[in-house]
Amino acid sequence: MADTDWPGCGKSLKGVILDMCGVLYDSGEGGGVAIPGSIEAVKKLKASDLQLRFCTNETQLNREAFVDKLKRLGFDISVSEVFSPAPAAVAVLKERGFRPHLLVYDGLLPEFDSVDKTNPNCVVIGDAAEKFTYQNLNEAFRVLIGLEKPVLFSLGGGRYYKEGDGLALDVGAYMKALEYACDLKAEVVGKPSPTFFQSVLNDMGLQAHEALMIGDDLVNDVGGAQNCGMKGVQVRTGKYRPSDERHSTVTADGTVDDLAQAVDMILKQRH
Amino acid sequence: MAFTLYSLIQTAILCTNAVAVLHEERFLSKFGWGVDQGVGGFGDDPGVKAQILTLIRSVRTVMRGEQVSIMAGRRALKAVLIDLSGTLHIEDTAVPGAQDALNRLRQASVDVKFVTNTTKESKRSLLERLQRLDFHVQEKEIFTSLSAARSLVERKQLRPLLLLEDSIDTSEPNAVVIGLSPDHFNYQTLDQAFRMVLEGAPLIAIHKARYYKRADGLALGPGPFVAGLEFAADCRATVVGKPEKRFFTQALSDLGCSPTEAVMIGDDARDDVGGAQNAGMLGILVRTGKYREGDEDKINPPPHLTCDSFPEAVAHILKKLL
Numbered sequence: 023m024a025d026t027d028w029p030g031c032g033k034s035l036k037g038v039i040l041d042m043c044g045v046l047y048d049s050g051e052g053g054g055v056a057i058p059g060s061i062e063a064v065k066k067l068k069a070s071d072l073q074l075r076f077c078t079n080e081t082q083l084n085r086e087a088f089v090d091k092l093k094r095l096g097f098d099i100s101v102s103e104v105f106s107p108a109p110a111a112v113a114v115l116k117e118r119g120f121r122p123h124l125l126v127y128d129g130l131l132p133e134f135d136s137v138d139k140t141n142p143n144c145v146v147i148g149d150a151a152e153k154f155t156y157q158n159l160n161e162a163f164r165v166l167i168g169l170e171k172p173v174l175f176s177l178g179g180g181r182y183y184k185e186g187d188g189l190a191l192d193v194g195a196y197m198k199a200l201e202y203a204c205d206l207k208a209e210v211v212g213k214p215s216p217t218f219f220q221s222v223l224n225d226m227g228l229q230a231h232e233a234l235m236i237g238d239d240l241v242n243d244v245g246g247a248q249n250c251g252m253k254g255v256q257v258r259t260g261k262y263r264p265s266d267e268r269h270s271t272v273t274a275d276g277t278v279d280d281l282a283q284a285v286d287m288i289l290k291q292r293h
Numbered sequence: 294m295a296f297t298l299y300s301l302i303q304t305a306i307l308c309t310n311a312v313a314v315l316h317e318e319r320f321l322s323k324f325g326w327g328v329d330q331g332v333g334g335f336g337d338d339p340g341v342k343a344q345i346l347t348l349i350r351s352v353r354t355v356m357r358g359e360q361v362s363i364m365a366g367r368r369a370l371k372a373v374l375i376d377l378s379g380t381l382h383i384e385d386t387a388v389p390g391a392q393d394a395l396n397r398l399r400q401a402s403v404d405v406k407f408v409t410n411t412t413k414e415s416k417r418s419l420l421e422r423l424q425r426l427d428f429h430v431q432e433k434e435i436f437t438s439l440s441a442a443r444s445l446v447e448r449k450q451l452r453p454l455l456l457l458e459d460s461i462d463t464s465e466p467n468a469v470v471i472g473l474s475p476d477h478f479n480y481q482t483l484d485q486a487f488r489m490v491l492e493g494a495p496l497i498a499i500h501k502a503r504y505y506k507r508a509d510g511l512a513l514g515p516g517p518f519v520a521g522l523e524f525a526a527d528c529r530a531t532v533v534g535k536p537e538k539r540f541f542t543q544a545l546s547d548l549g550c551s552p553t554e555a556v557m558i559g560d561d562a563r564d565d566v567g568g569a570q571n572a573g574m575l576g577i578l579v580r581t582g583k584y585r586e587g588d589e590d591k592i593n594p595p596p597h598l599t600c601d602s603f604p605e606a607v608a609h610i611l612k613k614l615l
Contacts, residue, residue, distance in 0.1 A: 154480040160513050167511055181525040182487065189491065190484050191525050198524040199517035203503045
């Protein structure tokens with residue numbers, strides 16, 4: 023059993039998937055601040071023989087801008103290694119012939135440039151932050167309630183995230199609000215949807231049991247990964263709360279102080 | 294075959310029932326066993342046939358007597374609860390014919406109460422609007438979920454963060470009270486409410502209406518925002534307004550009548566009609582205000598009646614329920 027449990031499983035791993043906000047950096051004033059030890063940890067992973075991908079539900083910025091922000095913080099990272107909901111959503115919209123009414127942050131709009139937005143037949147909601155005004159939510163609600171078959175796509179389903187020195191409501195709360203108002207169930211694109219995790223695994227060419235997910239969100243990062251057959255480890259940074267370690271449905275394979283500790287534990291197994 | 298006591302009793306009950314359901318016109322009369330056939334005058338000695346006929350009629354009378362007393366519990370209508378926004382009026386326009394219908398209802402000697410989940414206006418301003426629209430209403434006849442919320446807050450001695458219109462600033466709030474308040478439903482105030490609830494502050498919802506009808510179309514009610522906070526903070530709100538049973542029983546409490554003696558008229562299938570029926574009342578759904586095609590199929594049991602508007606509902610009550 024030792025080899026398949028954490029941290030023993032570190033020996034047989036072929037790939038690692040990292041959540042970004044709350045693991046690499048924390049959101050806040052001036053674009054955010056890197057979490058101590060994370061920059062080094064990423065360097066160590068890249069130097070090893072493990073495959074590495076980044077998985078985020080970040081929807082306030084498009085990928086290019088987002089990666090630029092992280093590079094400025096000191097991270098060695100490129101766009102092709104980053105998986106976020108917006109491109110996945112664009113693919114789904116085009117595939118299934120949906121024209122969206124968008125309720126997303128301005129910074130994310132460029133991701134949807136190639137999508138037909140006339141005469142909307144669905145609503146796409148992302149982390150719109152201060153664009154979550156009653157007016158905008160009402161507009162999205164009216165589009166949905168006016169459709170014969172209302173469809174709501176949510177870029178991620180997180181309940182909250184760490185911002186500054188407190189917690190802030192994430193897109194999941196607003197998704198629930200619209201679900202309740204229209205009596206429908208949203209389709210989540212992004213964590214914790216299994217399709218999303220699978221697309222990352224496909225890109226790495228790996229099976230689920232060969233990969234490990236490290237995140238700060240017990241339900242969406244760890245739970246979502248475990249649901250796909252991956253191992254999931256929670257870090258005590260970001261939105262972590264002590265009550266997570268006594269959660270009623272999700273038990274992390276391991277809980278570590280931060281990314282630096284997680285990476286050290288993995289690499290030690292591989293010597 | 295042994296005849297147990299039970300099977301004898303069973304047989305007796307079945308026979309009595311069979312006698313009770315013998316139909317006068319369709320069956321008995323055809324065989325010359327009807328009420329007015331073959332029974333002699335008062336002085337005569339009753340023959341066997343007459344005695345049997347008397348027995349049949351007695352059984353039927355007794356059985357029907359029980360039926361009547363069961364129906365009477367429902368038929369003795371003492372009170373009518375009427376929703377305001379969407380049923381009697383939509384913003385500043387009265388529903389056509391509603392004023393006359395209300396007057397007719399009052400003449401029928403039933404108690405009338407106006408119940409509303411609205412938290413944007415005080416009783417006084419609700420009253421003024423109704424009077425401007427020519428409705429004859431008294432302030433004491435209006436019952437709002439805001440009153441229900443206030444009594445809960447006072448009873449538990451809470452200091453509320455009020456997401457309500459015209460909120461009174463309370464320092465160091467330790468509870469979140471949410472009503473319909475578009476001005477407060479923005480991400481800053483919601484984040485503040487969320488952080489408080491996460492720390493353990495009770496979440497009190499005046500009501501959880503999904504949406505309501507405004508002059509310019511449908512608009513989100515407080516329900517979606519309460520649902521969002523419940524999801525994010527993993528908690529359940531205490532709801533004091535419709536469709537909570539407590540709201541309806543409180544509304545009827547000073548009229549001295551039980552829910553089975555009352556009927557509710559409203560435009561919201563789930564909150565008005567569903568809630569009232571759940572409390573033991575009859576519910577009438579009107580097709581005005583926020584009503585949308587097919588709403589009557591969304592609750593179980595379905596509304597006692599679905600009709601076009603308040604005047605039709607009153608006509609039904611006057612004709613069938615009194």
